Amino acid sequence: MRSLKLALAIFLIGTVLPAQAVEPDEVLSDASLESRARDLSTELRCLVCQNQSIDDSDAPLAKDLRVLIRERLVAGDSDGQVIDFVVARYGEFVLLRPRFAPHTWALWLGPPLVFLLGAGLIFTSYRRRRKEAAAVTPVPLSDDERRKLKEMTGG
C-alpha cells in the first residue's frame, strides 16, 4: 500500500524533489539504500525551517537528520523502524504526512467525507428531480390543438 501511494505520488506530482541540501559526503555508496534514504527524507520535516523537508533544507539540523536516517538504514532498519525512531526522538511534528490517529481523523477523513456528501447530494437531487418530472403528467392535446397540429404538419 505504501509503495502504491509513493508510486502514485511520483506519478503526478514531484514528491521526489531533488535536494539542494544533500551534500556529496552524505551519499551512501549502496544505491538502493541511498534511494530509500532520499524517499524517507521527503517524508520528514526540517524542524527549524518553514515547511521544508530535510531533503530540501541545508540547515545543519536537517543534515544531522539525514545522516541519522542513513545510519539507521545501514544498521539494517526497515523504513517504518527509521520513521518510528525519528518520531520517538523529535515528536510527531517531524512527520510531513501525519499519522492516522484520533487527532488527525478530521484531516484524513475530511476530504473523503466531502466527496461522499457531494456525491450523496447529487444523487438525491437527481432522484428528486426525476420524481418531480414524473409527477407532472402531460396534458393531452385538445381537439382544437390537434386540428392545428394537423394543419401545420400538412397531414
Add this chain to the structure above:
Amino acid sequence: MIAETGHFALILALAMALIQSVVPLVGAQRGDAALMKTAEPAAQCQFVLVAIAFFALMHGYVTSDFSIVNVWQNSHSLKPLIYKISGVWGNHEGSMVLWILILTLFGACVATFGRNLPPGLRARVLSVQAMIAVAFLAFSVITSNPFARIHPAPADGQGLNPILQDPGLAFHPPFLYIGYVGFSMAFSFAVAALIEGRVDPAWARWVRPWTLAAWMFLTVGIAMGSWWAYYELGWGGWWFWDPVENASFMPWLLGTALLHSAIVVEKRDALKVWTILLAILTFSLSLIGTFLVRSGVLTSVHAFASDPARGVFILVILCIFIGGSLALFAWRAPIFRSGGLFAPISREGALVVNNLLLAVGCAAVLFGTLYPLITSAFGITISVGAPFFNSTFVPLMIPLLLLVPLGPFMSWKRADLAAVMQRLLFAGVLAMIAIVVSYWMKYGGPVLAPLGIGLGFWLIAGAISELVVRSKLFREPLRVGLRRLFGLPRSAWGSAIAHAGLGVVVLGVVAVSAWRVEHISVMKPGEQIEIAGFDLHYVGTTPRRGPNYEDQVGAFRLEQGGVEIVKLESAKRVYTVRNMPTTEAAIYPLWTGDLYISLGDAVGATGRTVRVYYNPLAPLIWLGAVVMFLGGGISLTDRRYRVGAPKRARKAAAQTAGAT
C-alpha cells in the same frame, strides 16, 4: 505633498465606496432609477481616486522619497528602477493598495461596459462590489497606511527583500491579484442575484467572461510563482505545497469548477443554486488566501506582514463577507427553481462530475492547509506537507484528467457513451502508443510514469479530436473542412486549446517527477562530469560585483562529443544591503528538457559543491500554463461574450431595416 494627496485620495475613495455600497442598493430595492444611476460615476470615480493613491505611492518609490516610512523600509536608492516600481507591491501596505486598485478597476469596468446589463442587477452588483472596497479601503486607511511619514527623513532606505528582486516575482503579485480579485465579480453577481431572487442564462453569460478573465490571470500568476521557485530557490523543484502556494491554488480549483458550472447555467438553465454557491466560495477562498498571506499566520517566505491587529481586522472582514453571503445564500437559495432535466450520462452530468472532483480536490488542499493551524490552537503541533497532498489530492485528479476529453463530446441532456468513445478512438490509440514508446525509451524507470505520459497525450489528442470531429474535417473535401474548422466558435477553440494546455502541463509534470537525473559532487576547476549524454566542465569560480549585490560566479562549459555547445554561469549571490544569500542557478534549455546547474559552497581550497540536474520536459509545465491562458483568451473573444454585442446587432438590424 504628493504622498499626502495619495493618502487623501485613499480616504476619499473610502467615502465614495461607502456611498456606492448603500445608495444604488436602496435605489434598486425601491426601483428608483436616479439612485441606481449613481453607481456608475461612483465606481469610476472610486477607481480614479485609488489610482491616484497608487501612483502617488509609486512616485515616492521612483523618486526614493525616504520620508515615507513604507518607501524607507522597502526601497533603496541603488535599486534598479524596475524593482523600485515593483517595490510598490513588494510589501504589505503597497500590496493592499494594488489589491484595492484591481478591485475598483473591475468595478469601473462593469460601470463602463455594463450598459446592457439590466439596471437593477447592475446597481446591485456595483453596490456589493463597493462593500468589498469599503472593507479593504478601511483596512488600508486604518491599519496599513502606506503614506505614513518619518521625520527626519533617513539618508537611505533599508532595501527590498532580495528574494523579491527578480523579474518573475516582481510581476507575479499583479497577475495573482487580478485573478484573486477578479473572482470578486462572480461574488458580486452571485450576491446581487440572491438579493434579486433571479438567475437566468443572461446572468450566466455576464458572469462567465469575468470569471474566465480572472481564471486566466490566476493561471499565469500561479505559473509565474512556480517558475520563479524553479529557477530561484536553487533546487529545481517547482511546486512545494507551501501554504502560500495552496492559498492561490484553492481559488484556482474552485474557479475552474465555476467556469464549467456557469456553462450549464447559460446553456441549460440548470445548476443555478450550485453555481451561486460556487461563486461565493471561490471568492471566499480568495479572501482566505489574502488573510493567510497578509495576516502572517503562516510564517513562510512570502508572509512579510506579521502584525496581529491587521490579522484580526482581516479575519473580521472574512467573517462578515463569508458568513454574510452564506447566510444570504441559505435564506434565498430555496426560491430558485431549477430548469433543465438531464440524464446522468450527459454533458451536464460530466460537468457535475468535474465540479465534484474539483471541489473535493479543493477541500483536500483546504484541510491540509488549515488543519495544522487549527490543531496548533489546541496545543497539538503537527505538520502537513507534500506527502499528504500527494496521497489525497493526486488520486482525485487522475480520474478528472481521464474524463476531460469525454466531456466536450457528450451531448446535452442525454449522451451516448459508446458514440463518445468511438470518436475518441484516435486519441485512445495515440495515448496507447505514447505509453508503449515511453515505456520502451525509459525502460526500468518508474512503472507508472509511461501511464502519465499516456494521460498527457490523451488530453492533447482528445482536444484535437474535438475540433476535428466538430468541423467534420476529414468527412468532406479538405477545403470545406478547413473552412468549417476555422469557422468553429471561438469558445470551442478556446476550450480545446485550454484542455490541450492541461495535457502539456501533465507531460511536463510526469517527466520531471519520474525521470529527472541528478548529479551531486565536489568539483575542482578543470574537472568534468557526464550527465544526460553531455560533458560538463567546471572552469572555476570568480567574484563579481552587481549594482546592489556581490556574486561568486561559477563558470561551466557544456560539451557534447568534444564540441562546445555553450558556456554557462551559476552564481551564489549576496545582497549587500541585507546581507542575504540567494542562488542564481544556470538553466540551459535543451530540446528535451532543462540542464540545471546550482553552485554550492566552497569545499577545501579550490573545490565547490556542484549540483547538476537534468529536468526532462520541464519547460512544458509553464508552457502548458501559457497555452491554457491563450485558450482562455481566445474563448474570451467569442462573439457571444463581446460586451454590448446584442445591442449593436440590434442597431445594425434596425439600420438595414430602415434602409430597405
